[in-house]
Amino acid sequence: MLEKKTNKDENKGKHKENFDHKKIRLISFISFLMGFSQAVLLYVMSSYFKLASGMENVGIFYAASYSIFLVILLNLHKAVRTLGKANVFYFSLLFKIIAIVFLIFAAPGKLGILLLAAYIILGHIEWVALDTIIENFSADAMSGRIRGLHLTIINAGFLLGPFISTRVLDTVGFHGIFAFSLVINALVFVFALVGFRQSNHRFEPRLKAREVIMKALKRKNIMRAYYISFVLEFFYALMVIYTPIYLRDLGYSWEDVGKMFTVMLVPFVLVQYPMGVLADKKFGEKEFLIGSLLLMAVSTMAVYFIGLGSVAVWAAMLFLTRLGAALIEILRDSYFYKRIDGRDVDLINFFRTTVPVAYIFAAIFSSLLLVFAPVKFAFILVGAVVFSALIPAFALEDNRCEKELANRGKA
Secondary structure, three states, X not given: OHHHHHOOOOOOOOOOOOOOHHHHHHHHHHHHHHHHHHHHHHOOHHHHHHHHHOOXXXXXXXXXXXXXXXXXXXXXXXXXXXXXXXXXXXXXXXXXXXXXHHHHHOOXXXXXXXXXXXXXXXXXXXXXXXXXHHHHOOOHHHHHHHHHHHXXXXXXXXXXXXXXXXXXXXXXXXXXXXXXXXXXXXXXXXXXXXXXXXXXXXXXXXXXXXXXXXXXXXXXXXXXXXXXXXXXXXXXXXXXXXXHHHHHXXXXXXXXXXXXXXXXXXXXHHOHHHHHHHHHHHHOOHHHHHHHHHHHHHHHHHHOOOOXXXXXXXXXXXXXXXXXXXXXXXXXXXXXXXXXXXXXXXXXXXXXXHHHHHHHHHHHHHHHHHHHOOHHHHHXXXXXXXXXXXXXXXXXXXXXXXXXXXXXXXX
């Protein structure tokens, strides 16, 4: 009964909020730059791994990178307790910048693979640290709007990335992309250094990784949301790794791939903030999560049947897959962050383990799959996994929206 009344799991009246509109705006600007920087490399990393290793199946490099990130993430709350949230963000960003500098001068090979793996690990630590900082300045009643705006701004940066990166790759190669990424990350570091100086909150509880996992397992709705998040990240993992490789194998140029991916990412800019508003004010998250999962599953499986079609056909189908993903992303975050607060650094870190866990599973499954089936069969695998998330989605206990709370107050 407590959960239904408070939209929290076992907080026992200790929940604290400190909404700060100015900090949210600053974080949003930094997030835009971070999203743009990440998108510049995201869709060409698999091609770099392929070039540097000479291997078609590059999943092993993602599996290794995300295995290391998973171990770090389960213990990241200890670093936050010691250093503070802002310092964890600063250090991860600084070491990522150092990795990019070396990537500029390193030829594609073993060293390049190690540096790019370090970039992946440090980049994700940076995002998790930013997540914990955002939660310090958020309010539960506005979680959908705050997270929706945050994701919309991040994805506005992502929207530009593929178009620019594929053109730079065609013109000056990977060294040019790394140099461009260095400039953007340096800007992020400067703005964050100025803006987060007063935001170095520390985390008090001293829990081991096993205790954090047990704490999360006791909260059923958190775990249901966790599986839905895992499925979304599994979708991202396989689609990010194998879609560009598959399209290149079909004969599309990097310029065509860039156009497709730019159209593909448009839903993340268009729908996430409006969906966050609706989740806060009118409907909650559950029903839309179910519909979005169905859309993403069906459209992803449909990709298997396209083959060598026009750029417009590919762009339209990829658009539909990301429409479902964009909706799930904001609904997942809105649901989860309404059930925790800024002190729950351990739970935030645990929830974000869906990224490395999904990439590890995706790498293992895809590696096995490619032994027996063509690359395009990955789309069937992803669609089937997405369908499985409907089970916990139907079991979720929905958050009460503002409309329901107002009607309850009148009653």
